[in-house]
Amino acid sequence: MNTRDKIMDVALNMFSERGYEAVSIRDICGEVGIKESTLYYHFKNKKDILDSLIEKFRSHIDGLLTHVDEITEMPPQKKGKKHDDISLKMVDSYMIDSYLFDPFCNLMLRLMMIEQFHNEELRVLYEKTLFTDPYEIQMSVFKKLATTGVFPEKEIEWIVKEIHSYMTMLTFKYLLNGELTKERKKAYQKEVHDFMTRRFIA
Amino acid sequence: MNTRDKIMDVALNMFSERGYEAVSIRDICGEVGIKESTLYYHFKNKKDILDSLIEKFRSHIDGLLTHVDEITEMPPQKKGKKHDDISLKMVDSYMIDSYLFDPFCNLMLRLMMIEQFHNEELRVLYEKTLFTDPYEIQMSVFKKLATTGVFPEKEIEWIVKEIHSYMTMLTFKYLLNGELTKERKKAYQKEVHDFMTRRFIA
DNA sequence: AAATCTCCCTAACAATCGTTAGAGAGGTTC
DNA sequence: GAACCTCTCTAACGATTGTTAGGGAGATTT
Numbered sequence: 100m101n102t103r104d105k106i107m108d109v110a111l112n113m114f115s116e117r118g119y120e121a122v123s124i125r126d127i128c129g130e131v132g133i134k135e136s137t138l139y140y141h142f143k144n145k146k147d148i149l150d151s152l153i154e155k156f157r158s159h160i161d162g163l164l165t166h167v168d169e170i171t172e173m174p175p176q177k178k179g180k181k182h183d184d185i186s187l188k189m190v191d192s193y194m195i196d197s198y199l200f201d202p203f204c205n206l207m208l209r210l211m212m213i214e215q216f217h218n219e220e221l222r223v224l225y226e227k228t229l230f231t232d233p234y235e236i237q238m239s240v241f242k243k244l245a246t247t248g249v250f251p252e253k254e255i256e257w258i259v260k261e262i263h264s265y266m267t268m269l270t271f272k273y274l275l276n277g278e279l280t281k282e283r284k285k286a287y288q289k290e291v292h293d294f295m296t297r298r299f300i301a
Numbered sequence: 302m303n304t305r306d307k308i309m310d311v312a313l314n315m316f317s318e319r320g321y322e323a324v325s326i327r328d329i330c331g332e333v334g335i336k337e338s339t340l341y342y343h344f345k346n347k348k349d350i351l352d353s354l355i356e357k358f359r360s361h362i363d364g365l366l367t368h369v370d371e372i373t374e375m376p377p378q379k380k381g382k383k384h385d386d387i388s389l390k391m392v393d394s395y396m397i398d399s400y401l402f403d404p405f406c407n408l409m410l411r412l413m414m415i416e417q418f419h420n421e422e423l424r425v426l427y428e429k430t431l432f433t434d435p436y437e438i439q440m441s442v443f444k445k446l447a448t449t450g451v452f453p454e455k456e457i458e459w460i461v462k463e464i465h466s467y468m469t470m471l472t473f474k475y476l477l478n479g480e481l482t483k484e485r486k487k488a489y490q491k492e493v494h495d496f497m498t499r500r501f502i503a
Numbered sequence: 504a505a506a507t508c509t510c511c512c513t514a515a516c517a518a519t520c521g522t523t524a525g526a527g528a529g530g531t532t533c
Numbered sequence: 534g535a536a537c538c539t540c541t542c543t544a545a546c547g548a549t550t551g552t553t554a555g556g557g558a559g560a561t562t563t
Contacts, residue, residue, distance in 0.1 A: 100313040102510080103512090116418045116419050116420065117320075117322065117353035118319075118320040118322065118323060118415065118418050119323075120320065120322065121320060121321075121323055121552080122318065122322030123549075123550065124550080124551060124552085125549080125551095133511075133512095134511070134512060134513080135551085136511080136512070136513085136514095136552085136553075136554090137510075137511050137512075139551095139552070139553075140509090140510065141510090144551075144552075145551065145552090154309070161410075168422075208519075209418060212414060212415075213320065213414075213415050213418070215478065215479070216317065216318045216319070216411060216479075217318050217319050218414070222478070222479055225478070226474075226478060226479075229473075232476050233549080255457055257499065258466075260462065260496075261467075262541080263470070264467040264469075264470035264471075265462075265463075265468045267466075267469075267470040267474075268465070268467075268469040268470050269466075271431075271473055272432050272469075273427075276417065276424070276427070276428060276499065277417070277428075296436065296476030297459065304540080304541090325519075325520065325521080326520080326521060326522085327519080327520080327521095335542090336541070336542060336543080337522080337540075338522085338523075338524090338541080338542070338543085339540075339541050339542075340545095341521095341523075342539085342540065342541075343540095346521075346522075347521065347522090414512070424514085
């Protein structure tokens with residue numbers, strides 16, 4: 100990892116725990132192992148580090164959304180296959196592993212959570228990433244499932260609201276609360292599984 | 302309002318927007334209209350302001366929880382009265398007006414949200430106030446409703462989980478996101494009403 | 504071989520940080 | 534009237550903040 104990436108990595112870890120203003124250039128440089136003036140060779144000022152992190156996150160998210168689009172264009176599942184398979188697969192693989200649990204994304208979500216109240220740009224990104232996008236993705240997935248006839252079309256809106264609210268609550272409870280440990284990840288996954296099982300199988 | 306209360310009021314407003322470390326003693330004193338040394342007559346140091354806010358919040362919450370206990374000891378509703386009346390009343394009056402919408406509590410919740418990642422005391426309080434307590438209160442209310450026979454007992458756990466997750470999601474989406482405007486409050490209340498209506502009446 | 508570019512350093516700048524010593528004005532108690 | 538208490542002030546302290554000027558070692562280009 101080059102110096103620039105190292106700075107961004109260390110800065111994100113510190114920003115997401117203590118907040119942007121509370122972290123000093125010297126804190127970051129001390130952890131990276133460089134002098135302050137070296138940091139200013141790679142970034143024009145402190146704000147530039149934050150902006151670069153936001154930019155990196157935006158393109159990361161764009162990549163994920165494109166990927167989700169491809170997934171939902173999959174041909175309909177074979178008959179006989181339980182319909183929770185596809186939804187769980189989508190939810191597990193894309194929403195969770197490469198997003199909520201992904202170390203970079205998880206720290207960025209924490210940073211947005213912390214900074215949203217005095218940084219309008221981050222507030223908008225926070226709302227989009229945690230509320231708008233997941234809801235629209237789930238809606239799109241379930242609308243496609245509906246065309247295969249597994250749900251009555253008119254119930255879809257409330258089914259998605261139910262899933263979305265449950266997963267959002269769990270996200271705040273387990274993934275954006277304290278350190279992201281394996282235990283929290285397991286607790287999160289267990290609750291999602293229980294919910295999906297009860298809602299779509301039992 | 303005396304000087305001490307004014308300091309706490311201004312400090313909470315600033316802490317909840319920019320975070321504890323990012324707010325300086327001079328910021329607070331400038332807004333209150335006093336010199337820094339005067340602040341140190343009322344508080345022994347900066348941390349003491351935060352501790353006093355936490356203490357105030359704790360006793361505020363204790364009062365609310367006691368009140369909720371009294372409410373749930375109400376005699377069973379008359380037959381024929383729709384069971385959503387009581388739940389909506391409880392939810393509206395106690396969870397919302399005197400908690401989530403209450404200016405002091407709302408700012409404290411934002412402060413806990415911001416500081417939870419590097420203040421274990423606030424993290425624990427945050428988890429209790431936003432997740433544990435509301436869930437237990439709702440569970441207790443609905444268990445009492447069940448004794449009147451309006452719900453099958455065995456479904457209660459999932460009914461409460463459904464309500465709790467929905468309200469938690471809405472709380473983060475509308476009440477702990479941006480400025481707490483009348484529009485957000487209305488949007489929150491509308492979504493709660495729609496959910497309750499659909500879930501328990503339609 | 505000379506010149507340029509890349510990346511890091513030492514050393515310092517003015518501004519701001521949390522905090523404190525000590526004084527003074529106004530009211531209450533001996 | 535002297536002593537005391539409550540509350541605010543002026544003025545300063547050492548430490549830390551973001552940032553910059555200028556230099557040097559090593560690799561690359563001319």
